[in-house]
Amino acid sequence: MTNVLVCIKRVPDFSGEVLLSDDSQSADARFVGYTLSNHDSCAVELAVQVATATGGQATVLSVGAAESVEQIRSALGVGCGAAVIVEADPVTLGPADVAREVAAVVRDHEAGPDGGTAYDLVLLGNDAADSGDFQVGIRLAHELARPVVTGMQTATVTDGTVRLQGDGPEGRETYEVPLPAVVTVMEGGVEPRYPTITGRMKAKKITVETRPCAQAPAGSGRVRLTLPPPTPSSAELLGEGPEAATSVVDLLNRLGVGR
Amino acid sequence: MILVYVETSAEGVSEVSLETVSFARGLSAAGNGVPIDAVVAGPVPEGSASELAAYGVRTVHHADSDDFDRFSGAASAAAVVAAREAAGSVVVMAGGTNRGNEVMARVATQLDVAMAANVVSFGGLSPFVVTRQVVVGAALEEVKLSRRPAVFSIAGHAVDPTPAAEPAAGTVQPLAVELSAADLAVRVVSVEHAAEDDSGSLKTARIVVGAGRGAGGPDGFAGVVELAELLGGSLGVSRVVTSLGWRPHHEQVGQTGNRIAPEVYIPCGISGAIQHWAGCASSKVIIAINTDAEAPMMTKATYTVVGDMHEIVPAINEEIRRRRG
Ligand SMILES: Cc1cc2nc3c(=O)[nH]c(=O)nc-3n(C[C@H](O)[C@H](O)[C@H](O)COP(=O)(O)OP(=O)(O)OC[C@H]3O[C@@H](n4cnc5c(N)ncnc54)[C@H](O)[C@@H]3O)c2cc1C
Ligand SMILES: Nc1ncnc2c1ncn2[C@@H]1O[C@H](COP(=O)(O)O)[C@@H](O)[C@H]1O
Numbered sequence: 001m002t003n004v005l006v007c008i009k010r011v012p013d014f015s016g017e018v019l020l021s022d023d024s025q026s027a028d029a030r031f032v033g034y035t036l037s038n039h040d041s042c043a044v045e046l047a048v049q050v051a052t053a054t055g056g057q058a059t060v061l062s063v064g065a066a067e068s069v070e071q072i073r074s075a076l077g078v079g080c081g082a083a084v085i086v087e088a089d090p091v092t093l094g095p096a097d098v099a100r101e102v103a104a105v106v107r108d109h110e111a112g113p114d115g116g117t118a119y120d121l122v123l124l125g126n127d128a129a130d131s132g133d134f135q136v137g138i139r140l141a142h143e144l145a146r147p148v149v150t151g152m153q154t155a156t157v158t159d160g161t162v163r164l165q166g167d168g169p170e171g172r173e174t175y176e177v178p179l180p181a182v183v184t185v186m187e188g189g190v191e192p193r194y195p196t197i198t199g200r201m202k203a204k205k206i207t208v209e210t211r212p213c214a215q216a217p218a219g220s221g222r223v224r225l226t227l228p229p230p231t232p233s234s235a236e237l238l239g240e241g242p243e244a245a246t247s248v249v250d251l252l253n254r255l256g257v258g259r
Numbered sequence: 260m261i262l263v264y265v266e267t268s269a270e271g272v273s274e275v276s277l278e279t280v281s282f283a284r285g286l287s288a289a290g291n292g293v294p295i296d297a298v299v300a301g302p303v304p305e306g307s308a309s310e311l312a313a314y315g316v317r318t319v320h321h322a323d324s325d326d327f328d329r330f331s332g333a334a335s336a337a338a339v340v341a342a343r344e345a346a347g348s349v350v351v352m353a354g355g356t357n358r359g360n361e362v363m364a365r366v367a368t369q370l371d372v373a374m375a376a377n378v379v380s381f382g383g384l385s386p387f388v389v390t391r392q393v394v395v396g397a398a399l400e401e402v403k404l405s406r407r408p409a410v411f412s413i414a415g416h417a418v419d420p421t422p423a424a425e426p427a428a429g430t431v432q433p434l435a436v437e438l439s440a441a442d443l444a445v446r447v448v449s450v451e452h453a454a455e456d457d458s459g460s461l462k463t464a465r466i467v468v469g470a471g472r473g474a475g476g477p478d479g480f481a482g483v484v485e486l487a488e489l490l491g492g493s494l495g496v497s498r499v500v501t502s503l504g505w506r507p508h509h510e511q512v513g514q515t516g517n518r519i520a521p522e523v524y525i526p527c528g529i530s531g532a533i534q535h536w537a538g539c540a541s542s543k544v545i546i547a548i549n550t551d552a553e554a555p556m557m558t559k560a561t562y563t564v565v566g567d568m569h570e571i572v573p574a575i576n577e578e579i580r581r582r583r584g
Pocket of ligand 2: 039125135
């Protein structure tokens with residue numbers, strides 16, 4: 001039985017334009033709404049897969065605004081069985097703060113009643129879609145004195161060992177790590193499942209544990225956010241429809257790639 | 260002293276590492292010419308030391324025991340920490356690859372300092388402020404690194420890799436690294452080299468033909484695949500295409516896919532969202548084909564054709580075949 005803890009971050013849903021808050025300290029998500037960081041959705045999927053395969057439970061955790069409950073609910077809807085929100089103003093959090101708060105929850109739950117809950121596997125995204133710090137998982141592993149593998153796409157647990165695969169610079173890499181361990185996940189290996197109606201119903205009944213920060217956040221050292229200057233379009237129209245094929249091939253020939 | 264974690268492969272020093280050393284030279288110049296050292300964990304391929312010398316590296320600290328034959332993030336970080344102690348560096352950096360980011364995050368965690376990922380430029384030296392990409396470069400963050408060493412990674416293509424005006428010594432110095440069992444507990448067990456397929460070697464392709472949601476479905480790729488073949492190029496796709504299962508994930512271009520830098524990129528039916536752009540921004544010439552003249556890809560492209568890719572691409576293929584006789 002492997003109990004899995006999966007850490008998710010509520011992030012603004014950027015696929016178009018990014019707007020900044022008036023004080024330049026955060027992104028303005030009023031017009032785009034919030035979502036789960038994409039690697040995190042895959043981490044949730046892997047957490048549910050491992051918990052289901054081993055008869056354990058997947059617990060989902062987020063550090064941040066109380067509204068993170070939206071993203072927590074979506075993880076509960078696809079099979080996580082318990083949830084924790086550590087409430088904090090997201091602007092005040094740096095990656096080290098998040099790692100410390102997650103570690104505090106892990107230790108606390110392990111020391112809980114009836115022998116507590118031991119999380120043999122802690123999953124996170126490789127990098128958050130907004131801040132892209134690439135480090136919470138590594139800092140968390142350090143706090144917990146556990147091994148960490150980054151950027152993995154699949155995970156299977158057998159006999160206290162997790163077998164992981166992901167893309168390395170020279171091809172598909174395999175790791176085998178004894179549990180307990182921390183793993184950061186990249187999208188591409190699994191397809192996050194959609195919540196079912198029964199899944200959603202079950203999720204509604206689960207009480208989300210809400211707790212304050214264990215320690216005051218130290219912050220990220222952010223001075224301010226800016227937007228890169230827009231690059232003026234200098235695109236040259238070659239034509240419209242299939243008639244443009246001649247000009248395209250002329251161009252390819254000029255570029256030396258058409259022949 | 261500035262220390263750069265350099266990644267190598269059988270072919271030599273990685274492009275991103277050369278960019279990082281080039282970035283380091285800018286920093287060195289601002290800091291009255293502080294020397295730049297490199298640290299390599301694992302084999303230093305023939306010619307790499309002289310290449311690093313040409314880029315201005317004074318000393319290459321080389322951790323070359325068998326322990327580094329297979330990648331371990333913890334062991335590589337231990338090598339960086341050992342080199343930094345030996346050389347007393349106040350700045351430690353790497354290229355913003357997955358490995359570079361991982362190793363920098365481990366080094367920073369161990370030394371209890373911050374780590375700034377994907378830096379594009381530096382502002383003041385005291386306080387030391389760097390500007391980094393967030394939201395895949397759609398926004399920038401200025402961040403203060405108040406403790407020493409300042410640890411960060413350099414975003415890909417933030418600077419051009421250029422050799423130094425005056426080469427430095429590039430002396431290779433063996434680096435003894437004491438590794439614990441924990442440092443070696445997590446190591447790559449095996450690597451399966453990718454099979455060649457329609458995507459060819461996308462990352463190094465000279466020509467890439469791209470296809471997005473505009474392809475319309477799993478059967479909508481015949482035209483673009485043929486165009487890629489005619490041009491001797493590779494096929495690259497958007498995330499919508501891989502998410503829908505129309506094409507495999509290893510063909511994806513973008514933030515969470517391949518970063519390409521071809522001579523010519525021909526995106527068809529791809530809107531050009533920032534996450535896709537992050538993977539193709541380094542293309543030299545972009546010829547975009549899209550029904551929507553206002554799509555971001557169409558405003559960022561070098562050349563555009565407005566219309567249905569299912570009519571235009573076959574017409575281009577036909578024209579190429581006709582001219583070739
Ligand atoms: C954290 C994160 C990471 C991401 N990583 C990636 C990534 O690595 N790579 C990536 O690609 N995306 C990535 N995305 C997704 C990205 O935001 C976009 O959703 C995606 O790139 C859009 O794919 P698309 O252009 O194929 O589809 P759409 O945005 O739907 O665009 C389709 C385009 O096709 C045009 N079109 C339609 N029919 C035709 C036709 N018959 N002929 C010609 N043109 C036509 C339309 O005008 C439109 O411009 C990521 C998103 C997030 C949040
Ligand atoms: N506030 C948070 N709450 C929970 N998990 C987080 C939070 N911030 C980051 N994470 C996790 O850490 C991963 C990497 O984030 P980062 O290191 O900030 O790029 C994310 O994908 C999440 O899984």
